[in-house]
Amino acid sequence: MSKKVGKLPPPPAAHEEAREELFASCSFADLGLHSTLCAHLQDKMSFQAPTRIQAQAIPVAISGQHMLVKAATGTGKTLAYLAPIVHVLQMREPRVDRTHGTFALVLVPTRELCLQVYGIAQQLVHRFHWIVPGYVMGGENRAKEKARLRKGISILIATPGRLLDHLQRTASFSYSNLQWIVFDEADSILELGFGKAVEDILEHLGSRNGATGQIKNKGGHIRRQNLLLSATLNEKVNRLAKISLKNPVMIGLDDQSKPSGKSNNVGNNHTSLLSDEDDEILEKQNDLMEHAVDDFKLPTQLVQRYVKVSCGSRLAVLLMILKSLFERQVSQKVVVFFSTCDSVDFHHTALSQLEWSSGPQRDMDKKQKFLSCKVFRLHGNMEQDDRKKSFLGFGSEKSAILVSTDIAARGLDFPKVKYIIQYDSPGEASEYVHRVGRTARIGEKGEALLFMQPIELDYLKDLELHGVSLTEYPLQRVLDSFPVNGQKPHKRKQISLDMHPCIMSLQRSLEGFVAAEDATKKLARDAFCSWVRAYTAHRGELKKIFMVKKLHLGHVARSFGLKEQPSLVGRSHQVSLKKRKKEQKRERPAKRRKLPSKK
């Protein structure tokens, strides 16, 4: 007689498995953190247990050793360095006081990340009111920052350009007690051209080469501790590590590295960050980092797909996919990445203002917004106040779209983002990793979709080389489910994407929308020009995949709702180019400096 078998329990959901993998089986107290801080983490911040990376990094950071950490996005790296800093500072005798100046310096690549890390620092010092966090960053009022620095900031979060500015010009900025320098998103700081600024900062702070690890101040010697963290590392970080870390503990760089003190001497020659000088020690470290540079760890529960779209239909397809996402789930948070600021501006307008009628043609006067959710935008050419509003606004919404440049790709922790769309390809595989890392954080579910033109599909092979593999998105099915001109969807024959009734109808609406207002037309033209420029700017091997000469510029124009291809050499284009250069000069003095000659 066959035995009746009870229903098998369902397999654990991917994100539950991911959570198990993410968290350590110890408590914060086991890591040596002060009981008041542990209670605060648990009761006020709802952090029940440390993540594995925190469990590895916190004891090392408390022990005073230099540290290099590589861990997947959304695994809690911020707490991994801030908690030990707060822990050590609250124990300090005599008690930390504003007049003591800055003890910890956290360098971050973007203003938004600066605000975010500052927010977390504020929460962590809640029970230790004598520890004062603060920030300085581009776009803020220098005089007010000077006043705050004069009063004293114990934990200072900063973007490199503005920090260097204060080091050079704010005499009352006291850092003689400086104990920690943290590079959060270390590779990005260098990629953004802050390499020279970072060297100058280390020079000012007397912290090049990890020096002796001892800095003399009035009260005696202070042990300096430098910490470098990112989800991706590159050769430049290797060099930064070489000049700023002494015997660092490597965490997450290879599976054998343990926090118990396996350390790798990184050397202490006075060497330029950008020099090619090699030595035995650097070679050893290179060996260790080679694996770390090439292979990226992504959250295991993240669903990654690509959608193959011909150039001219890209925008119509984007709109369709967004609509289907919000229909599938009313409460959605989506980030869409674009390659340029102008492109963000244009798409922000199109996504938030495009109207259409899903009824029969004669009902065109009963138009509604195509997407009814809020749309925020974020890029580096926005006024600082608008930038802040977007960052905070999108963070606090339950359901919204954020259209952004790569400025949102690094470190930003918007709650409940479920979907990432890379409308323009990210270029370097490391940028892919950071963009998709805005979802599926701390074990949550998340999906990512990469737009690819048929001519660009080799990019998928490039990603595979870094251990990233994507499956295809069922676009035809999504399009076939849409009613067009009030007609219910029915099984349609397989036709080319550009000829799909749904795409054709939406493309007509888009072209009408762009043509209706001169201002919109200008936005579309500027976006087109900047997009083509960005396409030509791909570097190295990627130039062979993203070849501008393979593009049909008429089709590119179509993807901006333009019926005709605008000139790429127009006056307005030249003016905006000049304006942008001027702004960049003001913002990033480091980038225009001449690099030191290679030895």
Ligand SMILES: Nc1ncnc2c1ncn2[C@@H]1O[C@H](COP(=O)(O)OP(=O)(O)OP(=O)(O)O)[C@@H](O)[C@H]1O
């Ligand atoms: N131990 C913990 N338990 C629960 N949540 C946590 C814990 N530690 C951090 N978090 C939360 O996890 C999220 C991600 O943290 P964080 O931004 O520090 O990640 P990250 O590793 O720095 O990511 P990225 O590489 O993208 O910068 C945040 O919302 C944070 O509040």
